Amino acid sequence: MTLTLHGYWRSSAAYRVRLALALKGLHHDSVAHDLRIGAQRADDYRALQPQGLVPVLEGPDGPLIQSPAILEWLEERFPDPPLLPFDTAGRAVVRAMAALVACDIHPINNLRVLTMLRQDMGADEAAIRRWIGHWIAEGFAALEMLIVRHGRGFAYGDTPTLADCHILPQVYNAERFAVDLTPYPALVASAEKLRHAVPQAAPDRQADAG
Amino acid sequence: MTLTLHGYWRSSAAYRVRLALALKGLHHDSVAHDLRIGAQRADDYRALQPQGLVPVLEGPDGPLIQSPAILEWLEERFPDPPLLPFDTAGRAVVRAMAALVACDIHPINNLRVLTMLRQDMGADEAAIRRWIGHWIAEGFAALEMLIVRHGRGFAYGDTPTLADCHILPQVYNAERFAVDLTPYPALVASAEKLRHAVPQAAPDRQADAG
Numbered sequence: 001m002t003l004t005l006h007g008y009w010r011s012s013a014a015y016r017v018r019l020a021l022a023l024k025g026l027h028h029d030s031v032a033h034d035l036r037i038g039a040q041r042a043d044d045y046r047a048l049q050p051q052g053l054v055p056v057l058e059g060p061d062g063p064l065i066q067s068p069a070i071l072e073w074l075e076e077r078f079p080d081p082p083l084l085p086f087d088t089a090g091r092a093v094v095r096a097m098a099a100l101v102a103c104d105i106h107p108i109n110n111l112r113v114l115t116m117l118r119q120d121m122g123a124d125e126a127a128i129r130r131w132i133g134h135w136i137a138e139g140f141a142a143l144e145m146l147i148v149r150h151g152r153g154f155a156y157g158d159t160p161t162l163a164d165c166h167i168l169p170q171v172y173n174a175e176r177f178a179v180d181l182t183p184y185p186a187l188v189a190s191a192e193k194l195r196h197a198v199p200q201a202a203p204d205r206q207a208d209a210g
Numbered sequence: 211m212t213l214t215l216h217g218y219w220r221s222s223a224a225y226r227v228r229l230a231l232a233l234k235g236l237h238h239d240s241v242a243h244d245l246r247i248g249a250q251r252a253d254d255y256r257a258l259q260p261q262g263l264v265p266v267l268e269g270p271d272g273p274l275i276q277s278p279a280i281l282e283w284l285e286e287r288f289p290d291p292p293l294l295p296f297d298t299a300g301r302a303v304v305r306a307m308a309a310l311v312a313c314d315i316h317p318i319n320n321l322r323v324l325t326m327l328r329q330d331m332g333a334d335e336a337a338i339r340r341w342i343g344h345w346i347a348e349g350f351a352a353l354e355m356l357i358v359r360h361g362r363g364f365a366y367g368d369t370p371t372l373a374d375c376h377i378l379p380q381v382y383n384a385e386r387f388a389v390d391l392t393p394y395p396a397l398v399a400s401a402e403k404l405r406h407a408v409p410q411a412a413p414d415r416q417a418d419a420g
Contacts, residue, residue: 050352051314061299068278068313069305076298088286089271095279099312103278104261107313108323120340121331130330142260
């Protein structure tokens, strides 16, 4: 069975999918779409993803869009090793941590939003930095509390989950924008643990990196 | 078993949870937190929800946060009637539609983001309207294509799913901000169908509405 991931090396949402694929030991082919030149807005790509966003995962169930949905699909199709706890309470916590990143941090700082801020709101680079730093700090402060409560090395418990697959790419983004991460030691430690567990998923290890 | 929903009548994320509860025939108690005066940022509420956001659903697994996670929990705990299809391909489509709203439309137009636009970016009300209209139009255009492809009355198939629980609250928001919905007839029809199926979940039917 072939799995083909349409992504971009720096896309945080594509990075989530690479992490889940690596944790489950699944091989995938890669197709790169350079977001800086708007390659993802081409008509043939929009036939796969009507929003013109990465990632798309092509596999036996057709082209799948939206990384949170793709991660749930991987978990259902390839349950071993599990990336969700077995109890409903634990699953709700892991999914909440993932949604906190996927809904409340990442989309507000996404390239298309920053472009709109620059073009329509007249934001300069200092305002963009404040904007990015603000949403990461708000989200990470809440996540740190949850990880201190529920984590034991990873964000939830002592094995990686869908929460970690969301958190590490967001830490990578925070590093790119030089956000101070010292207030979030448990969060950073959990992200480092995953980074070292599956180094092949890292942005700078992708063929289109540069 | 008691289920207690902490929300606010106009919160689109709380509305999603009310829709799922209503579709599953579950009674719940309500606790209202007036977002306009920042009631959700009080310390005792932050003990339940460290971000200081609504909703929280209190139940047998403790306080649950983040509406996408709460909806998955409801589906696991109360599987009848199902709000996800039985096949992995269908589940991935429904979750993608839900994530499209939960990640790519709603959080960018949320109250806390609009406040930051006004206060830090100096956005006036015309710019705020353009901002809101832009993100709704981008997301709804993609959703309309997906609903035309997969819907048969509801967004996916002929029974309500988690996708519909996300779409109707976003339509309600679009109506509040007078966004033109004529380009999305399938989407609007599916939202109307759910609105009429469970009128008790509507914002203006909540005790704190006004």
